[in-house]
Amino acid sequence: SAELRAPPDKIAIIGAGIGGTSSAYYLRQKFGKDVKIDVFERQEVGGRLATLNVEGQDFEAGGSIIHPLNLHMKRFVKDLGLSTVPASGGLVGVYNGETLVFEESSWFIINMIKLVWHYGFQTLRMHMWVEDILDKFMRIYRYQSHDYAFSSVEKLLHAVGGDDFLGLLNHTLHETLQKAGFSEKFINEMVAPIMKVNYGQSTDLSAFVGAVSMTGADSGLWAVEGGNKVVCSRLLKASKGNLISGSVMFIEEKTRTKLTGNPTKMYEVVYQTGSETLSDFYDIVLVATPLNQKMSNITFLNFDPPIEEFDQSYQQIVTTLIKGELNSTVFSSRAKDQFGLSTVLVTDNSDLFINSIAIVSPVREEENPLPSTDGTYVWKIFSPDVLSKKQIMKYFLSYDYAVKKAWRAYPLYKPPQKCPSIILHDRLYYVNGIEFAASAMEMSAIAGYNAALLAYHRWNGNADMIDQDGLYEKLKTEL
Numbered sequence: 001s002a003e004l005r006a007p008p009d010k011i012a013i014i015g016a017g018i019g020g021t022s023s024a025y026y027l028r029q030k031f032g033k034d035v036k037i038d039v040f041e042r043q044e045v046g047g048r049l050a051t052l053n054v055e056g057q058d059f060e061a062g063g064s065i066i067h068p069l070n071l072h073m074k075r076f077v078k079d080l081g082l083s084t085v086p087a088s089g090g091l092v093g094v095y096n097g098e099t100l101v102f103e104e105s106s107w108f109i110i111n112m113i114k115l116v117w118h119y120g121f122q123t124l125r126m127h128m129w130v131e132d133i134l135d136k137f138m139r140i141y142r143y144q145s146h147d148y149a150f151s152s153v154e155k156l157l158h159a160v161g162g163d164d165f166l167g168l169l170n171h172t173l174h175e176t177l178q179k180a181g182f183s184e185k186f187i188n189e190m191v192a193p194i195m196k197v198n199y200g201q202s203t204d205l206s207a208f209v210g211a212v213s214m215t216g217a218d219s220g221l222w223a224v225e226g227g228n229k230v231v232c233s234r235l236l237k238a239s240k241g242n243l244i245s246g247s248v249m250f251i252e253e254k255t256r257t258k259l260t261g262n263p264t265k266m267y268e269v270v271y272q273t274g275s276e277t278l279s280d281f282y283d284i285v286l287v288a289t290p291l292n293q294k295m296s297n298i299t300f301l302n303f304d305p306p307i308e309e310f311d312q313s314y315q316q317i318v319t320t321l322i323k324g325e326l327n328s329t330v331f332s333s334r335a336k337d338q339f340g341l342s343t344v345l346v347t348d349n350s351d352l353f354i355n356s357i358a359i360v361s362p363v364r365e366e367e368n369p370l371p372s373t374d375g376t377y378v379w380k381i382f383s384p385d386v387l388s389k390k391q392i393m394k395y396f397l398s399y400d401y402a403v404k405k406a407w408r409a410y411p412l413y414k415p416p417q418k419c420p421s422i423i424l425h426d427r428l429y430y431v432n433g434i435e436f437a438a439s440a441m442e443m444s445a446i447a448g449y450n451a452a453l454l455a456y457h458r459w460n461g462n463a464d465m466i467d468q469d470g471l472y473e474k475l476k477t478e479l
């Protein structure tokens with residue numbers, strides 16, 4: 001590597017979600033203690049990791065489940081001294097709008113027999129298909145631990161999984177699984193409901209996000225005790241980032257004369273805090289929030305060439321938490337007390353106005369959810385639109401509490417999928433392009449680390465640490 005240049009004086013990060021706060025954490029590690037890191041947040045630290053309160057208890061309303069092989073999230077929890085809680089369990093059923101087409105049993109062996117009876121060995125084959133992708137995907141951790149960075153999401157994915165991975169971005173999950181010999185029945189009854197609950201979309205999404213979504217049905221899923229958003233506030237603290245509660249409006253490159261007397265190109269970040277408009281200058285800027293459809297309302301002024309507009313849409317998802325008594329007869333003719341399911345997923349049926357319904361545990365309770373003294377649970381519904389009282393009453397005999405939050409949740413995945421650039425300008429980086437491969441907490445953490453490494457290597461002129469090909473072979477023999 002080339003000789004190190006003096007570190008930058010100031011870095012700005014826009015967005016204090018998991019992408020922005022993990023960037024702050026890794027930028028501090030790379031650039032050292034002297035660089036000033038400002039993190040701008042217009043709402044709450046955590047972003048799409050947030051809780052809703054139901055009668056005194058907090059429940060995850062956005063990003064909830066974390067995979068056991070999500071190594072950045074695992075590392076954060078360990079480094080920050082946090083605790084975890086299990087995030088899966090309970091029996092799952094699949095509803096097609098008329099009847100339950102599949103119902104899990106609490107007996108492992110009965111479950112296996114049921115699955116083989118309905119779908120032959122496709123469940124096992126599916127598991128192997130997903131595992132193969134996850135196995136390759138995990139190479140990224142090795143590359144990152146050796147400090148390698150990528151200048152585009154496509155290059156990152158190519159480095160871990162070759163042309164096959166780019167193929168997963170460019171084809172739908174449906175056609176990929178059809179080609180691999182999976183039946184329509186299996187795709188409709190087992191795969192489509194998982195896409196619906198996780199991404200609110202059909203199996204026409206791209207196969208890469210489809211595979212990520214399937215890993216969300218693995219066992220051993222977990223969450224952070226106290227709420228996943230705690231990771232963000234703790235990362236911010238550990239990185240000694242300076243939180244600025246304000247909304248960034250403009251970014252413009254300007255020439256400034258530093259104390260050393262040298263004219264230097266810097267980015268002016270103009271932001272609004274309360275009724276005041278303020279600005280400051282930075283050597284490096286990381287945008288850690290979606291720029292699509294002007295969601296973040298940031299204007300890039302006077303860039304030549306201009307910074308591209310990102311117009312791919314984001315999918316709306318509404319989270320509704322309801323404390324009440326489920327009307328289980330909608331799903332099954334069994335007596336109320338014989339309905340043992342705690343999650344109902346749905347097939348792709350346009351008549352249904354919900355994507356899923358499930359019993360949820362509060363973020364501070366380690367045990368399985370218990371009914372309150374009146375026999376009711378707290379249920380979480382995902383739906384594409386806000387539910388009316390009449391729609392809620394279709395699924396509940398009675399309810400005494402409902403809270404909701406509408407999200408611009410994740411990209412609408414339409415293959416062939418092109419991911420936005422990571423390098424927007426010389427020292428201006430975009431963390432959230434990775435969401436167009438797949439949106440998940442771990443994906444943002446991977447992107448945060450990558451952006452920190454990329455900014456560091458480009459600052460120091462370490463071209464040999466960026467976009468290296470053949471890394472898998474090269475690192476195979478290294479400890």
Ligand SMILES: Cc1cc2nc3c(=O)[nH]c(=O)nc-3n(C[C@H](O)[C@H](O)[C@H](O)COP(=O)(O)OP(=O)(O)OC[C@H]3O[C@@H](n4cnc5c(N)ncnc54)[C@H](O)[C@@H]3O)c2cc1C
Binds near residue numbers: 018046288297441444
């Ligand atoms: C309902 C739902 C369920 C989900 N479930 C899961 C799950 O179970 N597991 C999983 O891994 N992932 C899940 N996800 C996805 C996951 O939550 C996201 O991928 C991840 O949280 C994105 O983090 P981020 O930091 O990239 O973006 P964000 O969390 O969106 O952070 C961006 C931040 O930037 C701020 N901001 C925007 N514009 C400006 C501005 N102009 N100035 C200052 N600040 C600004 C925003 O307020 C926000 O806080 C879910 C998402 C949703 C919506």
Ligand SMILES: CC(C)=CCC/C(C)=C/CC/C(C)=C/CSC[C@H](N)C(=O)O
Binds near residue numbers: 066137440442
């Ligand atoms: C990035 C990798 C390899 C794995 C991530 C796996 C994962 C946790 C996927 C889920 C992603 C997601 C957007 C889930 C949304 S809904 C989650 C849950 N069912 C809920 O009830 O909140």
